[in-house]
Amino acid sequence: MKTTKTIFQDGNHKWVAIVRDPQRPDYLIDTNEYLVTHGGQGLLLDPGGAEVFPAVFSALSSEFDPSALAGIFASHQDPDICSSLALWLEFNPDMRCYVSWLWSSFIPHFGGSAETFVALPDEGGDISLEGLMLRAVPAHYLHSSGNFHLYDRVARILFSGDVGAALLPPAEDGLFVEDFDRHIRHAEAFHKRWMGSNEAKRRWCERVSQLDIDLLCPQHGAIYQGADVQRFINWFDELQVGIAGA
């Protein structure tokens, strides 16, 4: 089972990270899921693949009633992002899935009906969670051609999908980045290979630099906090991406 860690709380407004399953088989990439709750409702960010569903569900249920999940935010279309969709829908068939319009007819292959999907336009938009306005921030081509991150202005948290991701060795898999220079070595190859466009990367860096961010939460690896957030944005801005060995 994964563990849960509350990374922000203000009354009933909460961010919970669902992370690190010691029983996860090595052939599955490790993923972080995030639950945002407000006013009794929940939004699950990148709920993960079908294979990790039992571990994520058990952990989430220890914190929150899964039938009160109002929606799922899928940063993009990959199987480690949302191939568990059909399983989550078992607990609330009325749940909505927010995803780029580009993938809104592809992700139904993982489950759901025409009513399930809310197609986000390229420029993004607001998602309301019991009055809390969350912002879908465009991150196209980082790495997917239809990609969004999610910003919570009140909590000052940016869920950054694959941006900021790091493939951490077991001995260095803490929830927060402790030593940026040491940590970023585990992120470099990932960003060079997975991120496809320097132009898109530059736009993203400019866009998120204008946001107040205390925590930058990627889908893999550790969370950047405080000064490490801007440090990461600067590092990413300098990095040449879209590079393959062959």
Add this chain to the structure above:
Amino acid sequence: MSRTTLHEASADAGAGADLLRIVRINEEIKSVVGIAFRINIMALNAIFLAKRAGTTALGFGVLSNELRVFSQDLRTGMEALTGLVHACVAEVSRVLQDIRHTGLLRRAVADVERPGPAAVLARREAENAAHSAHLAELRKALQRALEDAFRLVELGSVLAKSAKIEAAYGQSFAGELSQVSGEFAGVVEEIRESLESLRRSAFFNPPREAGRAF
């Protein structure tokens, strides 16, 4: 490996084997359809031959015509079987999906103390049972359709034998008519053997309904 996981693995393997079996049945049916088409052509040729032979092959002509009708009936029967096979493929696939889906749900719910998730699992298991029951009905319907086809082929076999007897009265055409009737008997036997092998398919004798094993 836990008992539940063993059950899931066994159910998964059972449904997987079912899918393979039903695909093989479909291939066999396709070959029977091909043979039925050959009988139709052969019967047409036999009708022309009987016309050339005139009054000495009147009976043979009538039987050739009946064999043509038989080939058409057989093709209709095979179309019905194909429809049922496709329905079985869809249902076996659904049961396979159920097994994986429910296995993941069961593992997810195992450590949860809230009552809601257990009710969701129970609802899902009820849906699985309905899918399994539907598959069981389809198996029976396919088996019945196969028996109908088998009876039809028995009729074809009788027609081929009668054509052989009639060929003997064909005087100067007796040799040709006998050859044609022999070919009829050969292809009808080919179909009979195909249907016999379908009857023996383990698809019709599952140890237990796949969906109920998990």
